[in-house]
Amino acid sequence: MSSCVVMQAGWESFCSSREAGSVGAAVSVTGGGAEPLAALMAVLGAGVLAVGVAMGVRLRHLPGARLLSRWLVWAGPCIAIVAVCAQGSIWARQLAWQSLQGVSPGSFTFVIEGDASLSSYGALASARVLDSDGGLVAKVRLSSDGAFEDGSELQLIGRREELARDAWGMRSYMAGEVATVRAVRILSNKMPEVRSPVSIMRDAALKAIDPAASDARALIAGIVCGRTTELNKTDASEAFSQTGTTHLVAVSGSHLALVSALVGAILGKTGWSRRACSAVLLMIMAGYVVFTGGAASALRSLVMVGASLGSGLAGRRPHGLSGLMLSIVALAMIWPGIVFDLGFQLSAASVLFILLMGGYLSFVLERLGAPEMLASALSLTLCAQWATLPLTLPIFGEASLIAPFANLLLGPPMSALLVLGLPAVGVAMLLAPVGVSQVVLLPAIALSRLSIFIAEALSAIPFASLPVDVGSKGQVVAYLVAAAVYLAWRCPTRRAMAAFGSSALLVAACHAARWTWFAPPAVTVLDVGQGDAILVRDGPSTLLVDAGVDEATASALIRNGVFGIDAVLITHWDLDHWGGLPRVLDLMPVGAVYVARGASRGIPPELEERSVVPIELEAGDRLSVGGFEATVVLPEGPVSGEENEDSLVLSVRYGEDGFGVLLTGDAEADELVAADMLGHVDVLKLGHHGSAASVDEELIDLLDPQVGVASAGRDNPYGHPAASTVETLADAGVRFVCTADAGDVSLAPEEGGFVLGTARTEG
Template identity: 25%
Template sequence: MNPRYAVLSALVALCGIWLSKYQTVTGIAGTAFLVIVIVIQIKRKSLLILCFLPLFFIYSQYDLKHSKSKIPHDQMIFTGQISTIPKIDGKMLRFYYETNNETIVVQHKMKSSIEKVQLSNLEINMTCMLKGNLKEPEQKSHFYGMNYPEYLKNKDIYWILETRDFNLDYCQMKNKLDFQDKIKLLRSRAIQQIESQFSKNTAGLMNALLFGYRDGIESGTLQAYQRLGLTHLLAVSGFNVGIVSFILYFFFVRVGIVKEFAYLIIIFFLPVYIVLTGGESSILRAGLMGIIVMLVMMFRKKVSPATLLSGVCIGMLVYHPSYSFELGFQLSFLMTFVLITSISLFQGRSYISLLIMTSFMCSLFSFPIILYHFYEFSIWSIPFNMIYIPFVSLVLFPISFVALVLAFSVPGVISHVSFFIEFVFEFSVTLLTYAQSLKGSIVLGRPATWLFVFYFISIFYFFYKWEVNKRFQLQLAIPFLLIILIHTFIPYFNSKATVTFLNVGQGDSILIELPYRKAVYLIDTGGTISFDKEDWEKREEEYDVTKEVVLPFLKAKGIREIDGMIISHGDMDHAGGATFLLENFKVNTVYLPVNQSDNELEETIQIAAQAKDIELIRLSKGMQWGTDQTFFYVLHPGSSPYSSNNGSIVLWVNLFNQRFLFTGDLEKEGEAEIMYNFNDLHADVLKIGHHGSATSSTDDFLKKLSPQYAIISAGKNNIYGHPAHEVVERLKHERIEIYRTDQHGDISFEVGKESLEIRTSQ
């Protein structure tokens, strides 16, 4: 088959699947453009290729329609098999579980250290009887957060089982394991063997390279790989398949086995290797291509690499259309396609030139995808890809392989070589950590769909012209650089203001963006309230809502600096993330309430601001700034002594014709003082004080303000019972429209001169 026809067929199939799920204007326009190109370029055979569009559209619709659970939601007793390596983090146990021919996620909260020790003996393939309640995965609660239900649905998983009681006595290893289960068990025990012989981080990296198992890598190391665009090196890929196949082929030929029989042995081994390395879409792609290449070599046929890649792509989409939405699938096929279609550029190049070119190509083509998922890129990405691709491939992977063989064959030798192995891996991590600390990350934000498309058009144009001209010309990069400039400056052409109430659980964090992004203000940072835990309960990395929610949101919006960080008061759920942001983000000014006896947290914030030479201003009643269209006025606190909550900064903000009132944790005493001082006060949008506590939002206050919308920031199923039932009833009685972060997730108000648009993430 003509390689061009094969590639276009695969692209059309992908378009059919994507359109069946996301029928966006950009997607439809892009598909229409592809159809026009095919008709003009291919003419007679275009109809045959275009048939893939409706076929895969209908097939994907059929797959989506029939992708539903057959397990009743009220079922409480289950018998099934553990299908993934059980993961213990603190007091939480988690694994995938196959029951009734369906996979569900099991989550168990352990009650004691004794139970934790007992359940650490769980293994993959064990058959267990479980009791518990099924619940649906929680809906996406952040605009730029992970869509966990969709992620699970793409794996045909629809339920999470929260167990009531779980004991190792309820589990036993199957008497008869099939071949695939034996391979999975071998993989699990090999991973455990590596973990028992090396430090946590070294073992995590080795297991990622050998088995595609990344759960053991420390978060700081994984973050360094992500920020430098090196995550692809931690995924088992085509290179691993090539190395393993070459080693096997070399060994078989050396012992006298004929080439054809050696090919046949490798063909039978590669499916085993796919299961052994986790069976993710990237390794499945590489394994299938390896098998077909071996068959082609056996029968001495010729197949274009592009045709082979396209055929495997279409085959995988037929088997499981949802593969197309996986990041691993997208990157694996894109990078492979780029390299096999750029062979003419590689001819006659030295090893160093090839290394530079392949690193440059992979970095450039993955650029839009990296931006979409991580919102920033590092200028060190290309040089570090040049260093780390050969280093990982020719040093870390072989060392890991040899260490695995030694761990199983002569484990006593490991103690003599572990120092060297640890040194090599720790050196690689130290180098990455140092590189990450250098100023080189540029935040652009998540590109809009149309920008995403234009990024790829400009990149393909760059390489197409390079191949046609047979030489590198810097001016070919002008369209790509122009797209980056457009991406960078788009927010500064937005004439609307935006106020976003971030879902930070039981806390507050509100982002205000002025028109044309003239200024960005963050009111409170959220903060994770920590409770005393025993050692066995502590997670490998405790959850930090500011790190996991607020910082990614800022980056996703393309925000590179905060003009003003306003801390309403020094409670942990409002200010707990302030020092983290001051250390990891550019902040120009910090605002704290005036005339309060600073608590320990406020003192820490003040010290952190001074250490960074950041201006610190104390806000008090009557202070104001802005213009007629974007005006800020401080209503509280005054000069009187207050309790912590009633000492909150209360800020009245006018954005065009919409008036917002932000009240922190203000209670009824503070509300009464504001009503006394500001008789004509009104607000269109009221941030309800103290998370909807019964001590706030009195009838008089609500009637005085007469807001149209009320925002309650509270954690889902929080232990305080916020918001109080009586507060909700008061709001309903006043016919105020209620938005709650525990029910709606992130809440955004986009304010124009004569418009108001409200969006939520749920």
């Protein structure tokens, strides 16, 4: 806790000091607002220690007092020491930032640390910055067009940029990085003359595996060597994510447990003493953690293994919970920012829940009739999901419903892949000079392909993974329920569990039936950020007009109880109108995709890969959606679909001469006024996110709308909606609503008019 508080304050102070320095003020290198908090935590730790000692002396006769006293005596110094270590880490970052000021990146040498992460924008890697004498200056996040190997020494021309004041910037800061350097041109790239044996061995292993050759080899590299650079570019990576089995690839406690068992079995045949076997095992485990990149979750597991071995050698019974707490405190002292590392958080939380809740859930599953082995395996998966979902949902916004089943199916082959892959890769490295190394890898490749096949088959099941929108309240509820279950520790009867399960299924079935068959008629402008996505629905009939820019559209559909779509209409091929469609297609069944006449020739490759064959529409064509009728107004001739003026414009009306909405895509006022088929509407969905050209007095006079709705992202860089647009609508007496403020905007027809509803209060 003390590390979290102090490091968070250090990040805020770091950002404030940069902003002060940017306007010529003196920049503090002392940690600013973090120092008082560190001092406070140190005093708090001393107070906790004093209370613990006093309890041990004065109240030791009370039940539980001795145990609580012992806990406080240990907790007090830990709180104080971790706070002091965090403050020292903050000072180091401030000094590193100052050392970079006023010096061109070309004056330094950049040494790559770890594997790069790749995206369509290039590669990102952590790099140590060295001066001309080889001294460490700072640690930065290096952005480049291509990836460089671990240990590469670069001379470059580049631009230094500040870390963004957001979650990604804070993540870099907690990892020890103080800036981003964007490489413009690489002047030299060489490997160091002296390298560690572990680095040489890892390079040889990756060369033998050749992860870029196929998905299967990329998975072997991830499981055996901890390198996921190539795997993250494949469809297999998405399949593991959707099935909730990514942790089976990441090097963590389960990997070390298997390696420990394998090495322990070998050492047991040597006849060495227990002390010698433990020492050798610990050294091999530490070497494997370094070999696989030293992930935070693996470091946590290594400390726990060390604590367990040490307890055994000292003649004491290993205690998992104590080992977990020891590993957290030890790593927070050495690397205070690790408490903000997501992998570390997930690893620690899942182990904690398994230790506390694993036995209970296994017992409950056995009471339900599950065999002991199945109950034990399933309880581990359920505990891990219970612990980690509250942490991952706010970040990734996705929950895998099939994860427990997927873990049961994928656990054995991927564990076998690790056990088989380690020696196979070792032999392949030795046989590389004689040219037969690849034959040795064939069994591991077969297991890898089987694992990928299972993951992809499971991910293809409809609704295997659902977008979920939860906030901090959801996290609190999940952990409070866990605390209540642990404290109560009741033995539920089969009748009670059956009643609970039946009730939950009934509620879920009623919810699905209500929104699948009896959804009320409405046109909903979905809040998908800086993009367009409008849902037209009446009972079981659904039409999605545009699909936003990313996964936010899928989240919005689930949020509105949509489980299938009859048709999607893409107004034109700007990314913010079709970019979310691939995820929608992966998530739920979609009947047809419509575009303007001529626009099918410009279909993006991402949609072609999913066998999408668009149906073309032209002015006058009509689509029925329950009681709604959507008439194509524009364009009046063939278009490429690449420009805003190519937008397919729909007039949506409920019943004859009833409630009407004009959906304009990115069409602007000039094109709309020139259309032949326009008339009065109740609601105008403003073109181009409410830009200055989306509306004028002539268009308002022609349409006479009561409400104007803009779909735009909060604080978007384009200034949408434009102030002039809002002013024009206000002058005409038209109510204005924007999704950036109101969230989803629902327009429901009723007799004599319509009802406007918003997901949140406009602000």
